[in-house]
Amino acid sequence: MNCNEAATLVARYVDGEVDDLQRRTIEQHLRTCANCVAEHQAALALRDRVRAEVPYHQAPPTLRERVRAMAAEAAAAAGAPRPRPLRERWRWLISGAVAGCAATIMAWTVGTTVLAWHTNEDVAAEAVAMHVRATLNNHLIQVASSDQHTVKPWLSARLDYSPPVRDFSSDGFTLNGGRLDMLDKQRVATLVYQYRLHMIDVFVRPETAGAAPTLHTIRGFNVAHATGAGMDWLAVSDVSADVLKAFVERLARDEGAP
Amino acid sequence: MPHLDAGYNLARWLTRNASDAEDVVQDACVRALKYIGALRDGDARSWFLTIVRHAFYDWCKRNRPSEIVRDDGTAIDLAADPMAIDPEQAASRMSDSQVLADAVAALPLPYREVLVLRELEELSYKEIARVADLPVGTVMSRLARARGLLQRSPLLHAIRGRTSEGDR
Numbered sequence: 001m002n003c004n005e006a007a008t009l010v011a012r013y014v015d016g017e018v019d020d021l022q023r024r025t026i027e028q029h030l031r032t033c034a035n036c037v038a039e040h041q042a043a044l045a046l047r048d049r050v051r052a053e054v055p056y057h058q059a060p061p062t063l064r065e066r067v068r069a070m071a072a073e074a075a076a077a078a079g080a081p082r083p084r085p086l087r088e089r090w091r092w093l094i095s096g097a098v099a100g101c102a103a104t105i106m107a108w109t110v111g112t113t114v115l116a117w118h119t120n121e122d123v124a125a126e127a128v129a130m131h132v133r134a135t136l137n138n139h140l141i142q143v144a145s146s147d148q149h150t151v152k153p154w155l156s157a158r159l160d161y162s163p164p165v166r167d168f169s170s171d172g173f174t175l176n177g178g179r180l181d182m183l184d185k186q187r188v189a190t191l192v193y194q195y196r197l198h199m200i201d202v203f204v205r206p207e208t209a210g211a212a213p214t215l216h217t218i219r220g221f222n223v224a225h226a227t228g229a230g231m232d233w234l235a236v237s238d239v240s241a242d243v244l245k246a247f248v249e250r251l252a253r254d255e256g257a258p
Numbered sequence: 259m260p261h262l263d264a265g266y267n268l269a270r271w272l273t274r275n276a277s278d279a280e281d282v283v284q285d286a287c288v289r290a291l292k293y294i295g296a297l298r299d300g301d302a303r304s305w306f307l308t309i310v311r312h313a314f315y316d317w318c319k320r321n322r323p324s325e326i327v328r329d330d331g332t333a334i335d336l337a338a339d340p341m342a343i344d345p346e347q348a349a350s351r352m353s354d355s356q357v358l359a360d361a362v363a364a365l366p367l368p369y370r371e372v373l374v375l376r377e378l379e380e381l382s383y384k385e386i387a388r389v390a391d392l393p394v395g396t397v398m399s400r401l402a403r404a405r406g407l408l409q410r411s412p413l414l415h416a417i418r419g420r421t422s423e424g425d426r
Contacts, residue, residue, distance in 0.1 A: 008398070008402070011398070011401065011402055012383075015376065015383070015401075017382065043405070046408060046409060047377065050362070050373075050377045050378075050408070051377060051378075053356075053358040053359060054377070056267050057266055057267045057270040057276075057279070058263045058266065059263050059265070060266075060280070062280075063262070066284060067262060067283075067284065070284075070291065071291060074291040196380065240264070240379065240380055241263060242261060242263065242264055243380075246260075
């Protein structure tokens with residue numbers, strides 16, 4: 001392969017868009033060609049900089065609220081095509097009362113969410129710190145295996161609970177292994193998954209009371225939480241928030257061992 | 259609306275403005291709610307991003323017709339961008355971490371959208387092709403062009419020049 005052919009392949013290699021044969025070809029070429037190695041390094045550096053420095057804009061709460069109202073309206077219109085006509089006065093009175101109730105409910109929801117968020121924030125920050133440390137150590141995996149039947153017994157032997165371990169490589173989430181961590185002064189199981197080029201740490205511990213599902217971003221890492229199958233699932237990764245949330249919710253769904 | 263963030267992020271990078279992005283996303287949501295029946299088991303995120311992109315182009319035709327570039331090879335590169343930032347001025351006021359974001363914002367629209375879909379939304383080439391209604395080959399060449407422009411961006415060089423002077 002010459003360097004011209006390699007150049008297009010390097011970009012696809014960095015994007016994770018090569019098949020096994022192409023991967024082997026490009027890796028072989030990179031072992032022998034200093035020019036293409038430099039290209040490859042530059043492409044990796046640019047990608048990392050873009051992901052670290054170019055902000056991902058999240059929808060502002062006002063927009064979210066407006067869209068929610070729109071969706072509710074659409075659902076109501078679909079469910080009851082013709083609302084019964086009310087006298088004008090009554091309509092105003094009722095809409096006033098509804099608005100009042102909605103405001104109260106919203107204030108309450110926001111209040112409890114903020115409180116829950118504050119209590120969970122420490123744990124989330126701790127989890128992110130752990131994830132970063134593990135990444136710096138080249139992803140510390142104490143039991144490296146993509147076989148759930150190897151990882152699960154290894155973890156259960158060292159903990160007083162047995163975390164559900166499943167592999168989702170058919171959906172792109174490959175189980176890379178597991179390790180033990182200390183989270184919230186508790187020994188927890190950490191499952192290490194890989195999605196495309198991203199590492200996902202999933203901290204699993206028995207369900208604790210009062211933990212509310214939250215999703216937030218700390219120093220550019222997304223943290224998603226879910227409860228299910230008798231466990232608390234806390235996932236940390238640089239993968240996008242949508243993907244991470246869907247993944248952690250999927251883990252928490254109690255589907256039993258496959 | 260589980261993919262609202264993704265839609266807003268795309269609209270924000272396409273319009274380069276927070277309130278315009280809100281308008282575009284709101285319009286997209288109206289359309290999404292109308293056509294939600296058409297979505298069957300497909301990838302909801304790509305589907306919604308496609309709608310956001312359409313909403314943006316319709317909005318753009320109404321509000322900033324000069325930004326829409328017909329693609330005949332070199333036209334994209336030659337198109338003057340009224341929103342582009344003067345590199346020198348930008349470099350003098352910005353922190354290093356903002357430079358790259360501004361360089362992305364300064365990319366011509368056809369390059370910017372594939373780059374944002376790839377690096378921020380992390381869609382595969384095939385998904386980008388579907389969302390942006392392009393052949394996969396064009397997705398790849400536009401991505402390469404976008405990255406080339408970023409690597410050679412005068413914004414980055416202005417900063418680099420300044421920091422190396424500082425080191426001396």
